[in-house]
Amino acid sequence: MRIVALAGGIGGARFLRGLKDVVAPGDEITVIGNTGDDIHLFGLKVCPDLDTVMYTLGGGIHEEQGWGRAGETFAVKEELAAYGVGPSWFGLGDKDFATHIVRTQMLAAGYPLSAVTEALCDRWQPGVRLLPMSDDRVETHVRITDERGTRAIHFQEYWVKLHAAVDAEAIIPVGAQTAKPAPGVLEAIAAADVILFPPSNPVVSIGTILAVPGIREAVAAAPAPVVGLSPIIGGAPVRGMADKVLAAVGVEASASAVALHYGKKGAEPSSSREGGDERLVGLLDGWLVDEADADSVAAVEAGGISCRAVPLLMSDPAATAAMARAALELAEQVRR
Amino acid sequence: MRIVALAGGIGGARFLRGLKDVVAPGDEITVIGNTGDDIHLFGLKVCPDLDTVMYTLGGGIHEEQGWGRAGETFAVKEELAAYGVGPSWFGLGDKDFATHIVRTQMLAAGYPLSAVTEALCDRWQPGVRLLPMSDDRVETHVRITDERGTRAIHFQEYWVKLHAAVDAEAIIPVGAQTAKPAPGVLEAIAAADVILFPPSNPVVSIGTILAVPGIREAVAAAPAPVVGLSPIIGGAPVRGMADKVLAAVGVEASASAVALHYGKKGAEPSSSREGGDERLVGLLDGWLVDEADADSVAAVEAGGISCRAVPLLMSDPAATAAMARAALELAEQVRR
Numbered sequence: 001m002r003i004v005a006l007a008g009g010i011g012g013a014r015f016l017r018g019l020k021d022v023v024a025p026g027d028e029i030t031v032i033g034n035t036g037d038d039i040h041l042f043g044l045k046v047c048p049d050l051d052t053v054m055y056t057l058g059g060g061i062h063e064e065q066g067w068g069r070a071g072e073t074f075a076v077k078e079e080l081a082a083y084g085v086g087p088s089w090f091g092l093g094d095k096d097f098a099t100h101i102v103r104t105q106m107l108a109a110g111y112p113l114s115a116v117t118e119a120l121c122d123r124w125q126p127g128v129r130l131l132p133m134s135d136d137r138v139e140t141h142v143r144i145t146d147e148r149g150t151r152a153i154h155f156q157e158y159w160v161k162l163h164a165a166v167d168a169e170a171i172i173p174v175g176a177q178t179a180k181p182a183p184g185v186l187e188a189i190a191a192a193d194v195i196l197f198p199p200s201n202p203v204v205s206i207g208t209i210l211a212v213p214g215i216r217e218a219v220a221a222a223p224a225p226v227v228g229l230s231p232i233i234g235g236a237p238v239r240g241m242a243d244k245v246l247a248a249v250g251v252e253a254s255a256s257a258v259a260l261h262y263g264k265k266g267a268e269p270s271s272s273r274e275g276g277d278e279r280l281v282g283l284l285d286g287w288l289v290d291e292a293d294a295d296s297v298a299a300v301e302a303g304g305i306s307c308r309a310v311p312l313l314m315s316d317p318a319a320t321a322a323m324a325r326a327a328l329e330l331a332e333q334v335r336r
Numbered sequence: 337m338r339i340v341a342l343a344g345g346i347g348g349a350r351f352l353r354g355l356k357d358v359v360a361p362g363d364e365i366t367v368i369g370n371t372g373d374d375i376h377l378f379g380l381k382v383c384p385d386l387d388t389v390m391y392t393l394g395g396g397i398h399e400e401q402g403w404g405r406a407g408e409t410f411a412v413k414e415e416l417a418a419y420g421v422g423p424s425w426f427g428l429g430d431k432d433f434a435t436h437i438v439r440t441q442m443l444a445a446g447y448p449l450s451a452v453t454e455a456l457c458d459r460w461q462p463g464v465r466l467l468p469m470s471d472d473r474v475e476t477h478v479r480i481t482d483e484r485g486t487r488a489i490h491f492q493e494y495w496v497k498l499h500a501a502v503d504a505e506a507i508i509p510v511g512a513q514t515a516k517p518a519p520g521v522l523e524a525i526a527a528a529d530v531i532l533f534p535p536s537n538p539v540v541s542i543g544t545i546l547a548v549p550g551i552r553e554a555v556a557a558a559p560a561p562v563v564g565l566s567p568i569i570g571g572a573p574v575r576g577m578a579d580k581v582l583a584a585v586g587v588e589a590s591a592s593a594v595a596l597h598y599g600k601k602g603a604e605p606s607s608s609r610e611g612g613d614e615r616l617v618g619l620l621d622g623w624l625v626d627e628a629d630a631d632s633v634a635a636v637e638a639g640g641i642s643c644r645a646v647p648l649l650m651s652d653p654a655a656t657a658a659m660a661r662a663a664l665e666l667a668e669q670v671r672r
Contacts, residue, residue, distance in 0.1 A: 042438075079434030080437065080438065082434075085434075094412050
């Protein structure tokens with residue numbers, strides 16, 4: 001079986017680890033990773049989401065933190081600070097620096113990000129095929145208004161530095177309109193037996209992947225069932241601040257609203273939908289909500305999307321594996 | 337008093353620390369640093385000699401080792417090795433990496449190396465004005481012949497990787513012919529009250545600085561007395577493998593031969609001198625040899641260079657300060 005998953009960072013990576021636990025030997029998992037939160041720091045290309053997936057599946061992740069390397073040290077960062085060179089708010093550890101140095105050196109030598117990612121994965125052996133959504137530069141910016149006026153800042157500045165404490169007025173995937181899907185992305189989607197949306201951020205993770213022209217259309221046109229898992233439980237994000245960026249695209253922070261935002265597969269965009277994204281087309285065949293949101297199942301199914309309520313907290317490997325199993329089971333149920 | 341010193345790495349840096357100990361308040365020391373052993377590693381610009389001077393005078397040096405940072409760790413290097421990215425023979429520590437990251441980022445932003453060096457020294461406060469010999473790229477290569485044939489390799493590969501275990505057939509400062517002295521270099525030499533050649537490598541450190549067109553001529557034309565200290569004691573280098581590169585330029589590894597290689601200030605190059613470097617002009621007014629080489633004083637003075645035998649082992653700060661004092665005293669004695 002060929003499984004394709006669109007993934008952001010921590011939530012996506014943890015779900016993928018559960019997915020690896022439940023697939024059969026010989027099943028192939030292709031992960032299309034978000035690169036919209038990539039950032040250039042200290043002259044180096046940093047790909048937080050790709051690295052989180054790679055480290056998590058490759059056994060190098062800092063478990064409690066969810067990002068960065070286990071047993072990390074911060075000598076380089078402290079020295080950079082001693083030189084007065086920042087930003088100080090982005091936590092790059094020494095081990096992590098090596099990844100960015102290798103990546104930057106390969107990019108400078110002319111390799112596309114997809115080839116670089118493959119080379120990095122040669123070491124980590126994540127057990128999945130990890131593809132960046134695009135080899136082209138896409139950077140998610142967030143429009144905010146504060147005492148300095150209205151301006152767009154890098155997503156990482158919004159997320160990590162400001163902790164999303166200011167309202168996000170718009171999410172702008174700079175460069176997405178002219179970006180092309182990385183080699184293999186569209187082919188993997190077309191050839192998939194199952195397509196999964198892990199409980200990643202629907203706006204700045206999966207939404208950014210879908211903003212690369214061709215990817216959303218490929219998912220909508222894929223013969224495979226498309227099943228997603230709600231990142232919202234009981235009206236709040238399981239982790240992170242997804243509610244802040246959902247508000248920016250006019251979507252309520254609820255398990256059902258996110259499902260209806262993705263839309264029923266094959267459906268044309270509803271004129272009543274807010275946000276004005278003309279490329280929105282329906283994507284989902286199935287949707288999992290947490291048991292706490294069992295009362296939202298009806299609303300999702302009223303939108304034409306098959307929905308089940310199951311435990312969605314990735315509290316331990318067994319719980320995460322059960323979520324992945326539930327997603328695959330729902331995919332079989334909705335397979336046309 | 338304005339003192340100018342041409343310096344390589346470890347030997348030069350230690351001497352400069354002694355010099356700082358003996359100068360009067362208000363005296364200004366300008367150091368013209370060798371950049372011929374600079375190397376690009378992992379996409380980063382590494383300037384070993386400039387950094388050794390900066391760290392030594394700024395209090396950050398690994399004392400026993402003579403290069404690199406005190407309390408250094410090697411997480412980045414170990415990770416790079418885990419990615420299969422080398423070279424492994426060049427010991428870049430985590431703290432050191434930060435210096436190279438800052439430097440590379442500033443260079444990429446368009447700042448010349450001299451401005452970058454000044455910015456790095458803002459942190460280290462070395463107590464001297466540290467100028468790279470040139471803002472242009474100069475790379476010392478060494479011609480060798482081994483089982484792979486005759487070829488030129490980077491000086492660092494010859495020195496650090498091969499430990500100079502193969503004969504050096506030629507020393508080639510690639511790029512030197514078209515390099516220009518960095519801003520301030522010629523002005524500092526012209527305005528100097530004393531010019532010193534610390535006991536640095538006469539070929540690949542001081543020789544490379546002098547290979548930048550204009551610098552040798554400026555030293556030869558300077559009104560200030562020029563005094564050097566022998567890096568050779570008893571027919572062998574005090575540290576390093578200077579004898580190997582001296583042989584490449586046809587100079588015997590002896591305290592007197594090095595002095596005569598630099599030549600008497602104002603003298604035209606002797607036709608009997610080997611090496612064939614047409615730009616060689618006499619540079620020295622005075623020369624210090626170690627007491628072990630007292631019997632070479634006469635040969636140096638026969639070449640028109642005032643010479644004294646004093647202890648030249650930088651065994652501790654007091655001994656090093658005494659060497660610097662002896663050099664300044666000799667400068668006064670030979671001042672015309």
